[in-house]
Amino acid sequence: AALPAPDTAGLAAVLKSAVAQGAPGALARIDDHGRTYRVTHGVADRATRRAISTDDRFRIGSVTKTFSAVVLLQLVDEHRLSLDAPVNRYLPGLLPDDRITVRHVLSHRSGLYDYSNDMFASSVSGFEAVRKKVFTYRQLVALSLRKPRTNAPGAAYSYSNTNFVVAGLLIEKLTGQPVRTAYQNRIIGPLKLDDTFYVHPDTAIPGRYTRGYLTPDTAGAPLVDATAQTVSWAQSAGAVISSAHDLDVFYSALLRGKLTSAARLAEMERFTKVNSTTAYGLGLRRRDLTCGVSVYGHTGAVQGYYTYAFSTKDGGRSLTAVANTSNNGKVLDTLAGALESAFCGKRPV
Ligand SMILES: CC1(C)S[C@@H]2[C@H](NC(=O)CCCC[C@H](NC(=O)C[NH3+])C(=O)[O-])C(=O)N2[C@H]1C(=O)[O-]
Numbered sequence: 001a002a003l004p005a006p007d008t009a010g011l012a013a014v015l016k017s018a019v020a021q022g023a024p025g026a027l028a029r030i031d032d033h034g035r036t037y038r039v040t041h042g043v044a045d046r047a048t049r050r051a052i053s054t055d056d057r058f059r060i061g062s063v064t065k066t067f068s069a070v071v072l073l074q075l076v077d078e079h080r081l082s083l084d085a086p087v088n089r090y091l092p093g094l095l096p097d098d099r100i101t102v103r104h105v106l107s108h109r110s111g112l113y114d115y116s117n118d119m120f121a122s123s124v125s126g127f128e129a130v131r132k133k134v135f136t137y138r139q140l141v142a143l144s145l146r147k148p149r150t151n152a153p154g155a156a157y158s159y160s161n162t163n164f165v166v167a168g169l170l171i172e173k174l175t176g177q178p179v180r181t182a183y184q185n186r187i188i189g190p191l192k193l194d195d196t197f198y199v200h201p202d203t204a205i206p207g208r209y210t211r212g213y214l215t216p217d218t219a220g221a222p223l224v225d226a227t228a229q230t231v232s233w234a235q236s237a238g239a240v241i242s243s244a245h246d247l248d249v250f251y252s253a254l255l256r257g258k259l260t261s262a263a264r265l266a267e268m269e270r271f272t273k274v275n276s277t278t279a280y281g282l283g284l285r286r287r288d289l290t291c292g293v294s295v296y297g298h299t300g301a302v303q304g305y306y307t308y309a310f311s312t313k314d315g316g317r318s319l320t321a322v323a324n325t326s327n328n329g330k331v332l333d334t335l336a337g338a339l340e341s342a343f344c345g346k347r348p349v
Helices: 008-020 061-077 102-106 123-130 137-145 161-175 179-191 244-255 262-268 329-335 337-343
Strands: 025-032 035-042 278-280 285-288 294-302 305-312 317-323
Touching (some): 008 337, 061 179, 061 294, 061 305, 244 294, 244 317, 305 329, 305 337, 317 329, 317 337
Antiparallel strands (some): 285 294
């Protein structure tokens, strides 16, 4: 059945609410079968008061996980990787359990502890301690292995950034190239994503961007400008920079089967239920909306930036919504309403 028209007034109200709840600015772009909708509210820069634009680049956080998963699924298509092989077959000795497979890692079912839980237990001091640091992938995995596994391999879903750091190690081992090169050659170049970059360990966002502001844990404390950072704590789990246009193109192309074989896309879409509205596949989230529509993509939360980037199953309609703050649960929850406005249309009064 055809989707209802996007509810742009409802989308504007969502962004306005996000700003009222503490985001300096918010943006949303819908690409719907060739027609584009753009909505913004608030500022990209608190000092200059420059209005936020849907053209502004931003840090996409864990939306990066889909980029990493796509590269690995392409390697499966090229018969250079098996999803059900142990990670240790490709990276001998990396993990303490040979039963952990590539599929377990890409579906957050490995049981590998998420080192960021400790790293950011105190949001601002944790961020300031790492914002200029450069980690190796193996240093991040070592941080995780200091803690017990959360579950036996394959036994449960437990979100962990460590999984997609392992994915980055697999990409570099199997392609013989840095993750940056793999993203560029396999995704960014072919799709002409001119606003999309992997600059790690550089701290600057190229070109025109919105600044990002970390909300402190202490109510009323001033926002922290988190724009300049290496994002080395995340890398292949969260360090890509992009734009609303490019993420709409990316998820539409993925779901249209432009980036992997149909068989591999079907593997990405084998979902483990997370809660009543969300399920996780391989580097891909499914969100089930109130109108019965399911959308596919990923969310992102990196210091200073919240992102929702989702598309319909056929890739015909895509939405990217961003708020330039983080560590603000009200804003994260409010921004989820952008999915309802974009894909469920006007709410019955
Ligand atoms: C599951 C999520 C929401 S969290 C996960 C990943 N982001 C992180 O793991 C960053 C955690 C610290 C971010 C920081 N929070 C704190 O410091 C809290 N003490 C903030 O909000 O700026 C990402 O991105 N994912 C989102 C996803 O995949 O949707």
